[in-house]
Amino acid sequence: MTQPSSRPVRYIDDDRDLPRFRVNRAAMVDPDVFAREQERIFDKVWLYVGHETELTKPNDFKTRTVAGRPLIFARDRRGVVQVWVNSCPHRGAMICREPAGNARFMTCFYHGWSFDTSGRLVSVPGDTAYGPDFVRPGLAAPPQVDSYRGFVFVSFNPDVEPLADYLAEATEFIDLVCDQSESGMQVLEGTHEYSVKANWKLLVENSYDGYHAVSTHQRYFEMVMASGAELDATALGDSIGVALGNGHAASVGGPNTGGMFGRPLSAAAQAERQGRFESLRGRHGAAWVDRMTGARNLVIFPNLVIIDLVMGVVIRKIDPVRPDYMEVTAWELVPPEEGAELRKQRLDNFLTFWGPGGLASPDDVEALETCQRSFAAHRELPWSDVSRGMVSAVPLGSDELQMRTWWRRWNELVNDEVLPPEPHDPPGDRFRGERLELQDQGTSV
Numbered sequence: 344m345t346q347p348s349s350r351p352v353r354y355i356d357d358d359r360d361l362p363r364f365r366v367n368r369a370a371m372v373d374p375d376v377f378a379r380e381q382e383r384i385f386d387k388v389w390l391y392v393g394h395e396t397e398l399t400k401p402n403d404f405k406t407r408t409v410a411g412r413p414l415i416f417a418r419d420r421r422g423v424v425q426v427w428v429n430s431c432p433h434r435g436a437m438i439c440r441e442p443a444g445n446a447r448f449m450t451c452f453y454h455g456w457s458f459d460t461s462g463r464l465v466s467v468p469g470d471t472a473y474g475p476d477f478v479r480p481g482l483a484a485p486p487q488v489d490s491y492r493g494f495v496f497v498s499f500n501p502d503v504e505p506l507a508d509y510l511a512e513a514t515e516f517i518d519l520v521c522d523q524s525e526s527g528m529q530v531l532e533g534t535h536e537y538s539v540k541a542n543w544k545l546l547v548e549n550s551y552d553g554y555h556a557v558s559t560h561q562r563y564f565e566m567v568m569a570s571g572a573e574l575d576a577t578a579l580g581d582s583i584g585v586a587l588g589n590g591h592a593a594s595v596g597g598p599n600t601g602g603m604f605g606r607p608l609s610a611a612a613q614a615e616r617q618g619r620f621e622s623l624r625g626r627h628g629a630a631w632v633d634r635m636t637g638a639r640n641l642v643i644f645p646n647l648v649i650i651d652l653v654m655g656v657v658i659r660k661i662d663p664v665r666p667d668y669m670e671v672t673a674w675e676l677v678p679p680e681e682g683a684e685l686r687k688q689r690l691d692n693f694l695t696f697w698g699p700g701g702l703a704s705p706d707d708v709e710a711l712e713t714c715q716r717s718f719a720a721h722r723e724l725p726w727s728d729v730s731r732g733m734v735s736a737v738p739l740g741s742d743e744l745q746m747r748t749w750w751r752r753w754n755e756l757v758n759d760e761v762l763p764p765e766p767h768d769p770p771g772d773r774f775r776g777e778r779l780e781l782q783d784q785g786t787s788v
């Protein structure tokens with residue numbers, strides 16, 4: 344613990360009269376804050392571990408780190424998704440040391456204890472030495488595991504609220520992504536893994552920050568324009584920020600937005616994508632499909648990002664490691680029925696725009712790392728300003744309602760200070776169309 348005197352009186356300055364919202368930069372550097380985040384956020388809420396479609400066959404497994412804990416994300420031999428602690432109950436060695444595989448039995452390399460994919464200890468070398476009453480310990484599991492439309496979450500808090508309650512209105516935005524495939528969206532094999540020398544909260548903010556796009560990624564836009572492609576600059580303005588409960592929030596584009604990022608798709612690929620949306624209108628209703636065709640950058644509190652643009656859908660998991668260092672994993676989510684050429688163009692964008700060596704992510708990493716270095720002077724310049732759009736009737740995607748929503752939840756959990764949500768007008772009808780099936784369910788009883 345640091346000395347009480349070194350802690351600022353408040354981390355969040357939420358002044359509704361001015362209005363002004365500020366975050367104290369000590370929150371980005373202080374090891375005490377980092378420890379409180381682990382205890383009060385990561386030990387308490389639901390955390391994303393992976394997508395069900397990453398495990399295609401019985402006995403498939405992936406290793407994951409969630410809240411610093413090594414986990415095994417697996418399907419057992421019956422095909423049921425399981426999450427295990429990747430630590431041998433004998434004396435602690437890591438049981439799975441490969442990132443992925445398929446195995447009916449997992450054998451600890453230290454003394455050879457062996458477990459099946461249901462977590463049972465099935466073989467102990469020389470087990471007569473333990474006597475007849477020895478209780479064979481199985482693999483440990485996080486106390487709570489649940490999924491929503493293929494997204495699997497764990498919680499290390501046995502008393503956590505049900506996942507669907509926790510996700511609150513964010514479920515609607517997950518639905519807008521998942522409904523894009525009739526057979527179910529699928530995560531492609533392969534990940535982007537990179538690290539950033541910056542506080543993890545800076546990438547959370549950046550992930551739905553519409554304000555930075557034109558300046559930070561200027562070189563990228565110049566490149567696109569030099570290639571002769573038309574940039575639809577109005578698309579940036581046609582977006583709003585929405586708060587979705589429990590700290591979740593999104594920036595959301597109107598219909599047919601999200602096309603200005605990434606290398607433009609070919610006319611044939613565009614037509615295929617558009618055709619699939621058309622084919623979904625009967626099933627989900629025009630208003631819902633119109634919403635589907637818009638961009639969305641969604642953050643599920645605290646560290647799961649889903650970004651859905653014309654060029655592709657990315658799932659991003661942000662892991663705090665130290666106050667000034669984070670690790671990031673990203674996956675591409677696709678409708679399995681999309682054609683080879685569209686898939687190729689979207690994958691190319693996943694690599695060349697979002698990838699660690701792409702044309703966008705390195706710019707963001709550079710911005711975040713300079714923020715972190717400058718926070719060495721946080722005592723001389725304590726506050727970052729996050730006020731943009733507080734005065735707006737309906738905040739835009741280029742405003743900062745998303746971040747304020749996240750920070751207020753952070754403040755509630757970390758500092759026990761509850762601040763009221765911001766009053767704004769409801770968004771226009773284009774942003775509120777309901778899914779046809781849901782309407783039917785609501786009226787058929």
Ligand code: FES
Nearest residue numbers: 431433434451454
């Ligand atoms: S630590 Fe795994 S068998 Fe001993």
Ligand SMILES: [Fe+2]
Nearest residue numbers: 556559703707
């Ligand atoms: Fe960016």
